Amino acid sequence: MTEKEFRAEAAELVEALANGVSALDTGLRGGRVAPALINDVFRAAHSLKGIGGLIGLPALGHLAHAMEDALDAMRLGKVTPTTGVLSVLDEAVELFQKLVEANPQEAARLEDRVNEVSRRVGAIKTGVEPAAAVVARTPKDLDLAPEFFSVLTEYEEHRLTDNVAQGVPIYLVHAPLALDAFDVGLGKLTEALKSRGEIITTLPSSEKAPGVIAFDLLFAGQVAVAELGDAVRALDPAFTASIVGTRPRNSVQAPEPAPARPAAVEEETLVPAHSAATPRTETVRVDIEKLDRLMNVVGEIALVRTGLGRIADLLRVDGGHTQPVIELQKLARSLERKIDELQGGIMEVRMVPLTQTFERLQRIVKKTARELAKEVEFVVHGEETELDKLLMEQLVDPLVPLVRNAVDHGVESADARQRAGKPAAGRVTISAQPRGNHVLISVEDDGAGLDEVAIRKAALEKLLVTEERVGTLTGRELWNLIFLPGFSTRREATDVSGRGVGMDVVKTNIARLSGMIEIDSVAGRGTRFSLTVPITLAIIQSLIVRVRGRTLAMPLGGVSEILAYDGQLLRTVEAREVFQTRKGTVPLLRLGDVFGYPGTDVANGYVILVGVGLNRVGIVVDELVGRQDIVIKPMGRLLKGLRGIAGATDLGERSTVLVLDVGGLVEEALGVNAAA
Amino acid sequence: MPELRILVVDDSAATRQMLTSAVEELAAERGREARVDTADSGLTALRALPSGPYDLILTDINMPEVHGLELIRFVRQHPLQKDAPILVVSTQAAERDRQKALSLGATGYVTKPVTLAALREALTPLWPAAAPGGAP
Numbered sequence: 001m002t003e004k005e006f007r008a009e010a011a012e013l014v015e016a017l018a019n020g021v022s023a024l025d026t027g028l029r030g031g032r033v034a035p036a037l038i039n040d041v042f043r044a045a046h047s048l049k050g051i052g053g054l055i056g057l058p059a060l061g062h063l064a065h066a067m068e069d070a071l072d073a074m075r076l077g078k079v080t081p082t083t084g085v086l087s088v089l090d091e092a093v094e095l096f097q098k099l100v101e102a103n104p105q106e107a108a109r110l111e112d113r114v115n116e117v118s119r120r121v122g123a124i125k126t127g128v129e130p131a132a133a134v135v136a137r138t139p140k141d142l143d144l145a146p147e148f149f150s151v152l153t154e155y156e157e158h159r160l161t162d163n164v165a166q167g168v169p170i171y172l173v174h175a176p177l178a179l180d181a182f183d184v185g186l187g188k189l190t191e192a193l194k195s196r197g198e199i200i201t202t203l204p205s206s207e208k209a210p211g212v213i214a215f216d217l218l219f220a221g222q223v224a225v226a227e228l229g230d231a232v233r234a235l236d237p238a239f240t241a242s243i244v245g246t247r248p249r250n251s252v253q254a255p256e257p258a259p260a261r262p263a264a265v266e267e268e269t270l271v272p273a274h275s276a277a278t279p280r281t282e283t284v285r286v287d288i289e290k291l292d293r294l295m296n297v298v299g300e301i302a303l304v305r306t307g308l309g310r311i312a313d314l315l316r317v318d319g320g321h322t323q324p325v326i327e328l329q330k331l332a333r334s335l336e337r338k339i340d341e342l343q344g345g346i347m348e349v350r351m352v353p354l355t356q357t358f359e360r361l362q363r364i365v366k367k368t369a370r371e372l373a374k375e376v377e378f379v380v381h382g383e384e385t386e387l388d389k390l391l392m393e394q395l396v397d398p399l400v401p402l403v404r405n406a407v408d409h410g411v412e413s414a415d416a417r418q419r420a421g422k423p424a425a426g427r428v429t430i431s432a433q434p435r436g437n438h439v440l441i442s443v444e445d446d447g448a449g450l451d452e453v454a455i456r457k458a459a460l461e462k463l464l465v466t467e468e469r470v471g472t473l474t475g476r477e478l479w480n481l482i483f484l485p486g487f488s489t490r491r492e493a494t495d496v497s498g499r500g501v502g503m504d505v506v507k508t509n510i511a512r513l514s515g516m517i518e519i520d521s522v523a524g525r526g527t528r529f530s531l532t533v534p535i536t537l538a539i540i541q542s543l544i545v546r547v548r549g550r551t552l553a554m555p556l557g558g559v560s561e562i563l564a565y566d567g568q569l570l571r572t573v574e575a576r577e578v579f580q581t582r583k584g585t586v587p588l589l590r591l592g593d594v595f596g597y598p599g600t601d602v603a604n605g606y607v608i609l610v611g612v613g614l615n616r617v618g619i620v621v622d623e624l625v626g627r628q629d630i631v632i633k634p635m636g637r638l639l640k641g642l643r644g645i646a647g648a649t650d651l652g653e654r655s656t657v658l659v660l661d662v663g664g665l666v667e668e669a670l671g672v673n674a675a676a
Numbered sequence: 677m678p679e680l681r682i683l684v685v686d687d688s689a690a691t692r693q694m695l696t697s698a699v700e701e702l703a704a705e706r707g708r709e710a711r712v713d714t715a716d717s718g719l720t721a722l723r724a725l726p727s728g729p730y731d732l733i734l735t736d737i738n739m740p741e742v743h744g745l746e747l748i749r750f751v752r753q754h755p756l757q758k759d760a761p762i763l764v765v766s767t768q769a770a771e772r773d774r775q776k777a778l779s780l781g782a783t784g785y786v787t788k789p790v791t792l793a794a795l796r797e798a799l800t801p802l803w804p805a806a807a808p809g810g811a812p
């Protein structure tokens with residue numbers, strides 16, 4: 001290698017260092033600095049140090065050394081990166097950039113500056129005292145072979161401790177591979193694992209069989225063991241993944257320190273004799289499927305309870321207030337309370353915060369912005385809001401197109417923004433708010449808003465609406481066209497958009513979750529998509545109604561009010577029935593007509609108001625049977641794809657009824673029915 | 677006299693280059709020819725090992741994926757290689773890692789930045805000036 005080549009490598013390293021430091025900065029502003037990132041920067045500094053001496057630039061080596069120490073302290077968690085720390089690192093990066101290009105005379109002139117900056121960089125590692133890390137759980141609790149601990153570097157140990165302390169599950173992935181071609185297999189495995197969490201170490205060991213090398217990867221990730229197992233087996237049937245359990249502790253260790261008491265008394269009276277030998281673990285991991293089964297059983301118990309209540313009511317009507325009947329009613333009520341508690345308890349176990357999902361979206365926003373060369377700021381609110389784990393997984397799919405579209409279609413180019421008097425950087429905001437049994441999630445951009453002219457044009461071209469109809473479409477009706485499959489205002493498909501599948505995916509997915517989606521858009525100001533989803537999929541509170549002799553279940557989530565039907569309040573506007581309420585008129589939807597049930601609705605029925613804001617619709621029913629918690633069952637082949645139906649449920653007494661898809665019905669009433 | 681087979685493992689090309697010239701020179705001082713293989717990561721080193729046995733392995737600790745400590749452990753398990761002297765060439769920052777390297781069976785430790793003199797000193801006990809054992 002010639003000196004020129006060394007210089008080239010040094011310049012490359014300086015560049016890597018610069019990128020790394022700027023990524024740290026972004027991470028810091030985003031509230032989280034990925035440990036792997038610090039390690040990368042550390043490694044760049046480390047290599048740079050080695051080269052300094054080789055290219056006759058000891059000053060460069062000197063500065064790199066200080067930098068390496070500082071980053072080492074950071075990656076080991078001894079120093080927390082702050083904006084102050086990063087500004088010092090920035091200065092160093094700038095100096096590196098000058099140094100790699102300097103000739104010996106220029107380098108000599110920079111020496112004072114190098115010394116000064118090196119001193120300040122060097123102070124980073126001493127400036128901040130080690131964060132008083134009170135680690136509740138340590139890797140020593142892990143049931144790992146001692147040989148693992150003997151090969152972990154200090155950094156890896158730190159990463160392990162950190163993950164364990166945060167309660168991240170630790171897995172051992174075993175991968176036997178052919179010695180002459182292990183790169184490919186290991187590469188794939190590494191990639192698959194990295195997308196799910198953090199690889200702490202990759203330990204090779206010679207297998208008994210010749211020509212085979214085995215790798216044991218220690219992996220930290222918030223995934224279920226079954227999922228991880230499937231993922232690695234999909235790569236190679238010989239791969240296995242097992243969770244690293246915790247070693248039972250041998251002493252009594254309460255999770256929280258007990259209040260101080262006189263020691264003598266405590267020893268004699270409070271510690272049972274056998275307790276010293278009783279192992280205690282503080283957490284268990286449960287397969288979500290098991291919780292699902294439990295939840296279903298609870299749902300079924302709830303049905304039994306409803307049946308009991310009904311019998312008690314009947315007895316009471318028939319036989320009056322006899323003591324046993326009153327007793328039975330009381331028991332049924334207290335059973336109901338206990339079932340509620342049980343459901344609440346199981347639900348709580350399943351809840352996880354949105355944090356990880358939002359982080360993922362943030363990466364997607366960044367990536368999309370990079371692809372499109374736009375500057376976009378991502379703002380997150382309410383990431384601590386909790387949702388059912390299973391639902392969370394299904395929520396990601398519809399959120400991805402929303403954030404991508406916000407960056408692509410929403411946020412304008414920097415030029416256009418400046419002309420419009422907006423800051424050059426666009427802003428995409430995602431926020432979550434708990435609303436009782438539902439969560440409201442909104443994705444908002446401060447871009448150009450929906451382009452109504454382009455939407456009209458695209459709709460006409462694709463024959464989604466007729467020429468005469470297109471003129472009469474207003475605001476929301478027009479906006480709703482973007483949900484149609486294949487609808488796009490882009491002429492040409494790019495990597496990011498133009499195929500018109502995004503919003504279609506959003507809508508079908510949200511409907512599947514019994515959720516609702518609403519658009520708000522102001523030209524030149526931006527667009528907001530508001531999603532309302534239930535916090536769990538398992539149990540849905542619903543209203544049991546009767547329409548023209550049929551029984552149906554309507555999830556209560558979308559219901560805002562129930563009014564008595566009154567023919568006097570009925571109007572007909574443009575051939576549509578509307579109903580007068582205190583808050584204005586709403587379009588009426590007759591379920592009997594939607595599903596083609598023969599007969600007419602009774603005159604003394606009810607109007608159930610569903611939807612929010614301008615998206616309200618009144619659904620006409622004959623009779624309200626009652627409220628009931630239902631477990632939605634997947635639909636049989638026959639019913640699949642039936643508009644306005646979300647599934648079926650078992651109401652007990654062997655009667656199965658259909659569950660309405662309120663979101664779909666609202667759309668049916670308000671939206672445009674693709675009229676060609 | 678047979679040539680000395682040496683494996684240099686480091687993720688920096690510059691360091692590999694430097695270490696290669698250094699060991700070649702040190703071998704020459706002993707009137708020996710050196711044949712040096714290099715690996716840019718612990719993983720690449722795993723693949724090089726079966727072509728050994730090596731008379732000396734020089735390795736960095738901090739490398740992505742399979743790092744120095746893991747490599748040392750692997751070498752010590754390896755039927756063909758388990759007796760090869762291993763010299764760790766790494767930073768002083770990681771005092772604990774150095775301890776571990778030694779307890780895993782590393783033969784010596786040289787702190788970066790490396791000088792020829794330091795390498796020579798570390799290699800002296802490993803490469804007796806006299807003709808190595810077994811030579812006629």
Ligand SMILES: Nc1ncnc2c1ncn2[C@@H]1O[C@H](COP(=O)(O)OP(=O)(O)O)[C@@H](O)[C@H]1O
Pocket residue numbers: 401405406407409410411445447448449450451482487488489490496497498499500501502503504527
């Ligand atoms: N945030 C947004 N701002 C402005 N227009 C949007 C936004 N999101 C979606 N759109 C409009 O909705 C249309 C459909 O979006 P989508 O189904 O994702 O298809 P595609 O992105 O392939 O065009 C887009 O072509 C665009 O006109």
Ligand SMILES: [Mg+2]
Pocket residue numbers: 401404405496497498500501502503
């Ligand atoms: Mg799109």
